[in-house]
Amino acid sequence: MKSNANQTIQRVLGVAVLLLGAATLGNAQTSKHVNHADAMNAAVQKVNPEYSAMAKQLKLTGSVEVNVLISEDGRVEKVEPVSGNPVLFRCAEDALKRWKFTPFTEDGKAVKAVAAMNFSFKL
Numbered sequence: 001m002k003s004n005a006n007q008t009i010q011r012v013l014g015v016a017v018l019l020l021g022a023a024t025l026g027n028a029q030t031s032k033h034v035n036h037a038d039a040m041n042a043a044v045q046k047v048n049p050e051y052s053a054m055a056k057q058l059k060l061t062g063s064v065e066v067n068v069l070i071s072e073d074g075r076v077e078k079v080e081p082v083s084g085n086p087v088l089f090r091c092a093e094d095a096l097k098r099w100k101f102t103p104f105t106e107d108g109k110a111v112k113a114v115a116a117m118n119f120s121f122k123l
Contacts (some may be wrong), residue, residue, distance in 0.1 A: 033110040039115035045100035049091045072110040074101040092119045
């Protein structure tokens with residue numbers, strides 16, 4: 001019975017993340033888009049995501065994909081879900097907000113960037 005409840009919770013949360021993922025980053029049209037590999041190469045400070053108490057209690061595992069808006073000075077301005085469990089998304093978001101990147105440039109000028117990032121959660 002408990003397993004069915006966890007599966008139901010995961011399905012409901014999965015639908016919620018899909019709805020949230022439909023939103024786009026506000027400045028995405030005026031930002032440089034970078035792939036995962038380039039974003040990882042530009043990351044100068046990385047913090048690994050940690051399981052929240054709720055994620056541990058629900059024994060959640062899986063992948064989370066997010067879009068990250070990186071400011072001109074390399075700080076993470078915003079993190080939006082693309083796919084994955086919303087509880088695990090929050091864990092990834094909390095970690096990403098402490099990341100720091102080498103600023104991305106276009107024509108020699110620092111610009112905002114949007115990067116797709118993936119995290120895998122395993123117990």
